[in-house]
Amino acid sequence: MSAVILAEFSDGKVSKTTAELATLAARTGDVTAVVLGNSQMAAQILAGPIKKVIAVDNADVLAYGVAAAVDALAAVIAQESPKVLLIASSAFGKELAGRLAVRTNSGLITDAVDVAADATATQLVFGGSTTVHSKVSHGISIITVRPNSVDPDLTPATPEVSTLTSPTSATSQLAKITSTQAPVKGGRPELTEAQIVVSGGRGTNGDFTPVETFADLLGGAVGASRAATDAGWYPHSMQVGQTGKTVSPQLYVACGISGAIQHRAGMQTSKVIVAINKDPEAPIFEVADFGVVGDLFAVLPQASEGIKARKS
Amino acid sequence: MKIAVCVKQVPDSWAEKKMNSGRLDREGVDAVLNDLDEYAVEEALRIAEAHGGNEEGSSNTVTLISMGPERAAEAIRKALSMGANNAILISDVALAGADALTTSEVLASVIKAEAFDLVICGTESTDARMSVVPAMLAERLSWAQLTFAGSVKVNPDAKSVEITRVTESGVDTITAQFPAVISVIEKINEPRYPSFKGIMAAKKKSIETRSAAGLAANISAWSDVVDATPRPARGAGIKVEDGGTGGDALITYLAEKKLV
Ligand SMILES: Cc1cc2nc3c(=O)[nH]c(=O)nc-3n(C[C@H](O)[C@H](O)[C@H](O)COP(=O)(O)OP(=O)(O)OC[C@H]3O[C@@H](n4cnc5c(N)ncnc54)[C@H](O)[C@@H]3O)c2cc1C
Numbered sequence: 001m002s003a004v005i006l007a008e009f010s011d012g013k014v015s016k017t018t019a020e021l022a023t024l025a026a027r028t029g030d031v032t033a034v035v036l037g038n039s040q041m042a043a044q045i046l047a048g049p050i051k052k053v054i055a056v057d058n059a060d061v062l063a064y065g066v067a068a069a070v071d072a073l074a075a076v077i078a079q080e081s082p083k084v085l086l087i088a089s090s091a092f093g094k095e096l097a098g099r100l101a102v103r104t105n106s107g108l109i110t111d112a113v114d115v116a117a118d119a120t121a122t123q124l125v126f127g128g129s130t131t132v133h134s135k136v137s138h139g140i141s142i143i144t145v146r147p148n149s150v151d152p153d154l155t156p157a158t159p160e161v162s163t164l165t166s167p168t169s170a171t172s173q174l175a176k177i178t179s180t181q182a183p184v185k186g187g188r189p190e191l192t193e194a195q196i197v198v199s200g201g202r203g204t205n206g207d208f209t210p211v212e213t214f215a216d217l218l219g220g221a222v223g224a225s226r227a228a229t230d231a232g233w234y235p236h237s238m239q240v241g242q243t244g245k246t247v248s249p250q251l252y253v254a255c256g257i258s259g260a261i262q263h264r265a266g267m268q269t270s271k272v273i274v275a276i277n278k279d280p281e282a283p284i285f286e287v288a289d290f291g292v293v294g295d296l297f298a299v300l301p302q303a304s305e306g307i308k309a310r311k312s
Numbered sequence: 313m314k315i316a317v318c319v320k321q322v323p324d325s326w327a328e329k330k331m332n333s334g335r336l337d338r339e340g341v342d343a344v345l346n347d348l349d350e351y352a353v354e355e356a357l358r359i360a361e362a363h364g365g366n367e368e369g370s371s372n373t374v375t376l377i378s379m380g381p382e383r384a385a386e387a388i389r390k391a392l393s394m395g396a397n398n399a400i401l402i403s404d405v406a407l408a409g410a411d412a413l414t415t416s417e418v419l420a421s422v423i424k425a426e427a428f429d430l431v432i433c434g435t436e437s438t439d440a441r442m443s444v445v446p447a448m449l450a451e452r453l454s455w456a457q458l459t460f461a462g463s464v465k466v467n468p469d470a471k472s473v474e475i476t477r478v479t480e481s482g483v484d485t486i487t488a489q490f491p492a493v494i495s496v497i498e499k500i501n502e503p504r505y506p507s508f509k510g511i512m513a514a515k516k517k518s519i520e521t522r523s524a525a526g527l528a529a530n531i532s533a534w535s536d537v538v539d540a541t542p543r544p545a546r547g548a549g550i551k552v553e554d555g556g557t558g559g560d561a562l563i564t565y566l567a568e569k570k571l572v
Contacts, residue, residue, distance in 0.1 A: 090479070095443075098445075099447050099448060108412065110444065130330070132540045138535075175488040176488065179484065180482060196571070243435065288548070292561065306563035310563070
C-alpha cells in the first residue's frame with residue numbers, strides 16, 4: 001500500500017505536523033509527502049518516516065487557494081494511486097480533503113486523532129464525550145488529522161525528491177485571491193500545534209498582558225474565547241472553540257473564561273486543563289483538572305513569578 | 313438575484329448527544345436551526361435588502377434548501393420567519409445518516425436545477441462539525457468557492473462578489489463572478505430575531521417537500537462507523553480558593569504534573 005500526506009509549513013518552515021501525519025501514514029504503507037511549494041521547501045523534509053517527496057511548485061495555489069490545491073493533489077493522486085491520503089485538519093486542509101473526496105469518488109473522515117494500519121480512523125466527537133472508530137468504504141481513505149494527536153517519529157529522512165507540474169483548470173480559477181494578510185503570531189507557536197495553550201476571555205477585560213506573559217514563560221501559544229475576539233481584543237484566528245480552533249495540548253489554561261459549551265468544544269480533549277476564574281460556579285471548573293477560584297490579575301502574575309523562580 | 317441558503321436542523325448545542333448504531337441519535341433531543349446557518353440566512357437577507365429587497369415583486373428571492381427528516385420543517389420555519397421567501401426540503405428515509413458527500417450531492421442536484429446566483433451556507437453544522445459541505449458544493453457545481461467569509465460585498469449589475477476569507481492562515485480578499493458558493497463565519501453579522509409579523513407571514517410561506525427519487529444523486533455510504541463508545545466523563549478535579557497563594561498552588565500542581 002502507498003500513502004500520501006500533504007506536508008504542512010508555517011512561516012515557510014516545515015512544521016511538526018508533517019512528521020505526525022507521516023507517522024500515522026507509515027502504519028498503512030510507504031509514505032510520499034506532497035509539498036505545495038518549491039524544491040527549497042521540499043529540501044526541508046528531513047524527519048519522519050517519509051520515502052518520497054513530490055514538490056508541486058504552483059503559484060496558482062497562492063492565486064486561487066483551495067481550488068488550485070485540489071488540482072495539484074489530484075495530479076499527485078493520478079500519478080501515485082495512493083490508498084490513503086492524510087491532510088492536517090485546518091480550514092484549508094478540510095476543504096481540500098472534501099473536494100478531493102468528491103473528485104476521486106472517495107470517502108472522507110475529518111478530525112481524526114489516530115489512524116490504524118488498516119486505515120481505521122479514531123475521532124473524538126460531541127465535545128470529546130464519545131470515541132468513534134470509522135473506516136472509509138469507497139475509494140481512497142481520505143482522512144484529515146488534528147495536529148498534536150500523536151508523538152511524531154522524528155527519525156532522519158532521506159527521501160527521494162521529485163517535482164510535478166500540474167496545470168490549474170479554468171474552473172479552479174473562478175475565485176481569485178486579490179490580497180492576503182498573514183496572521184499575527186507574535187513569535188509564539190502555532191495554536192493547534194502548541195504543547196501549551198494559555199487562553200484569555202472576557203475576564204481579561206481587554207488586558208492580555210498577564211496571559212501573554214504566562215504563555216511566554218511556558219513557551220506556549222495564546223488563545224482567546226469568542227467574547228475576547230468579538231471585542232477585538234484578540235484576532236479571530238486565535239479563537240478557541242466551536243467556530244474557532246480545536247486544540248488538544250498537554251496543558252490548557254483558561255483565564256477569565258466561563259466555559260460555555262461552544263468554548264469547551266474546542267479544548268475539552270486537552271490532556272490537562274487548568275482554569276482561573278473569579279466565579280466558583282463557572283462551568284469551566286466542571287472540566288478543569290485544577291481550578292483556582294480567584295482574580296486572574298493576581299493569580300497569573302504570581303504563577304509567572306513562580307516559574308521565573310524555578311528557572312533561576 | 314436568486315439566492316439560496318442551505319440550512320440544517322440539528323440537536324440543540326446543549327443537548328447530550330449519543331450514538332445509536334453508528335448514527336447520531338436524534339430522537340428525544342431538542343432540535344433547532346443550526347446556529348451557524350442563522351448567519352447565512354441573515355447575510356442573504358442583507359444582500360437582498362441592500363439591492364431592492366426580497367418582497368413579492370422585487371427582483372430578489374431567498375430560497376432555503378434543507379435536507380433532513382420531515383420535522384426539519386420546524387427549523388426551516390424559523391428561517392422563513394426571519395424573512396426568507398420559500399423553502400425546499402429534501403426528505404427521504406434513504407437519506408437518514410447521510411454524510412457530507414451524500415448531503416452535498418443532494419443539495420447540488422437541487423441547486424443545479426434552479427439557476428441560483430449565490431448559494432450561502434454556514435461554515436459547519438454544530439452536530440457533524442465537518443466543515444466541508446460548502447467546498448464540496450463548489451466542487452460539484454464547478455462554481456467559485458468563497459468560503460469562511462467575514463464580509464461579503466455583492467455587485468448585482470456586474471454579477472460579481474468579493475469576500476474576505478478569515479481562517480487560521482490569515483485574511484484573504486477573494487473575488488469571483490456569479491454563480492458562487494459562499495460560507496459565512498459567525499463574526500459577519502448579528503442575526504435578527506423573527507418579528508411577530510415575520511412569524512405570521514412564515515406560516516403562509518411554502519415549504520416544498522421532495523423525496524430523493526427525482527434527484528440526480530447517487531446515494532451511497534462512503535464510510536462506515538465501526539464502533540462508538542462513550543468516554544469516561546472528565547471528572548472535576550482539584551479546586552482551590554485563591555487566598556493569596558493561588559498562583560503558587562498552580563505552579564506546585566504543574567510541577568507535580570511535570571508541566572513546568
Ligand atoms: C454559534 C456560536 C458559536 C460560538 N463559538 C464560540 C467559539 O468558537 N469559542 C468560544 O469561546 N465561544 C464561542 N461562542 C460563544 C460562547 O457561547 C460564549 O459566549 C463565550 O465563550 C464566552 O466567552 P468568555 O468565557 O470569555 O466570556 P463570559 O462567558 O462572559 O465569561 C467571562 C468569565 O470571566 C470571569 N472573570 C471575570 N473577571 C475575572 C477576573 N478578573 N479574573 C478571573 N475571572 C474573571 C467571569 O467569572 C466569567 O466566568 C459561540 C456562540 C455561538 C452562539
